[in-house]
Amino acid sequence: MDSRKHLHIPDHFAFILRSGGANLRPAEFKVSYAIAVGGVRAIALIGHNRCGMVNLVARREAFVNGLIEGAGWDRVRAEEHFMSFAPIFEIGNEIEFIISEAERLSLKYPKIIVAPLMFNVDDGLISWIERS
Amino acid sequence: MNKLRPIQSRSDIPEKFRETPIGLLLEYHNLGKPYDVYSNA
Numbered sequence: 552m553d554s555r556k557h558l559h560i561p562d563h564f565a566f567i568l569r570s571g572g573a574n575l576r577p578a579e580f581k582v583s584y585a586i587a588v589g590g591v592r593a594i595a596l597i598g599h600n601r602c603g604m605v606n607l608v609a610r611r612e613a614f615v616n617g618l619i620e621g622a623g624w625d626r627v628r629a630e631e632h633f634m635s636f637a638p639i640f641e642i643g644n645e646i647e648f649i650i651s652e653a654e655r656l657s658l659k660y661p662k663i664i665v666a667p668l669m670f671n672v673d674d675g676l677i678s679w680i681e682r683s
Numbered sequence: 684m685n686k687l688r689p690i691q692s693r694s695d696i697p698e699k700f701r702e703t704p705i706g707l708l709l710e711y712h713n714l715g716k717p718y719d720v721y722s723n724a
Contacts, residue, residue: 560711561718565704593704646685666705669687676713678687679697 572604
């Protein structure tokens with residue numbers, strides 16, 4: 552989801568789904584669609600360092616105040632919104648989450664290649680995450 | 684402990700991903716492989 556992440560790939564090379572924390576649970580129907588209708592046979596699950604979904608609870612006030620000031624929400628609504636969705640999107644550690652999410656996707660789509668990858672927002676390069 | 688493995692050459696790409704779209708992605712993005720022409724993904 553991060554604006555610092557930009558891929559250098561040819562046009563029409565891939566379907567791209569952006570999702571906070573490299574968490575594809577909220578986008579699962581789109582994944583299924585890409586496989587079933589789009590013919591996708593490999594998933595590059597690319598997280599990135601300095602991810603805002605890590606320790607999301609620490610950004611609660613910034614989130615709430617941002618919605619109040621930026622979107623015109625009242626405080627109660629903004630707090631409820633945060634409390635409803637933060638548990639869904641919060642991740643503990645980028646690398647561990649990407650590994651676990653890649654394993655989940657591999658179990659769900661057993662014929663699909665799933666690669667756990669990490670984008671470094673400092674140098675723009677992608678690394679492979681080798682599971683211990 | 685999970686480890687980050689940098690991709691700085693084609694030989695750094697895990698064998699299981701070579702000759703797959705994942706390998707191509709890494710070659711295009713990290714290694715500057717010239718773009719091929721695709722009409723669809």
